[in-house]
Amino acid sequence: MVILDNLRFLLLGPFPNGPIGGLALTIILSLLVGICAFCYGILVAGLALSTSKVISGTTQLVTTLIRSLPSLVFLFWLYFLLPALLGVQFTPLQSAVIALSIYQGSFIGEDLRSGLNAVARGQSEAGAATGLSSMQIFWHIRLPQAVRLTIPALVNRYINLFLYTSTASVVGVLEFTGTVTLVNNRLLVHPIQVFGFAALVYFLFCLGIASVGRYLEGRWSWSRKITRSSSSSA
């Protein structure tokens, strides 16, 4: 079967005869970007809710600008334009990680901001009344609750993040979509099998992300779960 013949290349890229690629690189990239984007999102959400109009205004402006670009354009900008402007050249992989982290992080930040707004004001007051500083209230009281409230939106984001690691292939990063396209260009006559396999793999991973999201929602619900009593009388 044509997929099995090329399986090693599809899953691992040129490794061990070259840098790691294929599905393995997609997973590594997604994990890296997932963590960095989340940290960036927390930063953005925190700054956007600052009492200083200057800080919150600037953050909102930057976030809006980034979100109004297609992620591919932002990636191109970082990879091609930034060297011309600042004289600093990132490798394709570095560009991909940085660009995708900032891009996805901007969306995650907005999701978290809406989650933070949804946390009851009484929570901050209770924290303030016991002497906690604003930073402590943000980190220990509001952010955990905001994340919990935002999980459905974050699942959306992370599915999107995983799928859009494929844009990295356009600047030469040989992740899964990159290897799939290469294999298809070489074989030419089996596009259905090759791209069908790609679609199946992406689908399975996204299913996994959604399942993790549902599990976390259940685990962090902090509210009474309605259970069927085994000894209930009808």
Add this chain to the structure above:
Amino acid sequence: MSSNTQEHATGTKPVIVSMRHVNKFYGTHQVLDDVCLDVAQGEVIVVCGPSGSGKSTCIRCINQLEPIQAGEIVVFGEPVDTSRGSLSRLRTKVGMVFQQFNLYPHKTALENVMLAPMKVKKLSRQEAEVIGMKLLTRVGLAAKAGAYPAFLSGGQQQRVAIARALAMQPEVMLFDEPTSALDPEMIQEVLDVMISLAKEGMTMVIVTHEMNFARRVADRVVFMDAGKVLEIAPPEQFFTAPREERAQQFLSKILSH
């Protein structure tokens, strides 16, 4: 300010909370109108009045959850200002219990009580846990230390909230309608904790509609209406022969059921 509405604290205890000519506005609407109140150490003050009278706003100004536009609030001899350092110091000495409990839903009862001592007083986890368990035992909820607020009844949640406020070892406790959100059967368990606190000499300012409780525990009753303090009197006097007409109207309505 007419002299018959202000009754000063008797005894030689020092005044630890003093509100002097406090005025507060929400936009153009005046919520507090020339409020003057002195609270001596160990005193239990009950603030009552119709809704919208500014009683909750009044006590929320004491720990600066609400800013004031004019006048002065002096706590432990320090005027309350909004600089971060002094605000934090103030709030470790003034504890507050809210009508809606405001427990942190993502933390257990014990963790709720432990959070401020660990983060503000920088205590270790073990030290905070010892304090936490002691206070939960005191409010009768040692068995529920590991429970999340969602699994506690309203009365239990409020008692945990009291323990949480006590964890910082405050010298003044503010109560903003602590039993107004509770089912009737649970009100007494919370009032019992408050009565035991009062007996131990805690200085308390309580906004409440529980008039029997006020009769038993209050040293003085403050009656507010439309942002003004209309009458301050000891409970025996206030409940039997209130001087102000508005106070008489209020009592006749509230004591009839």
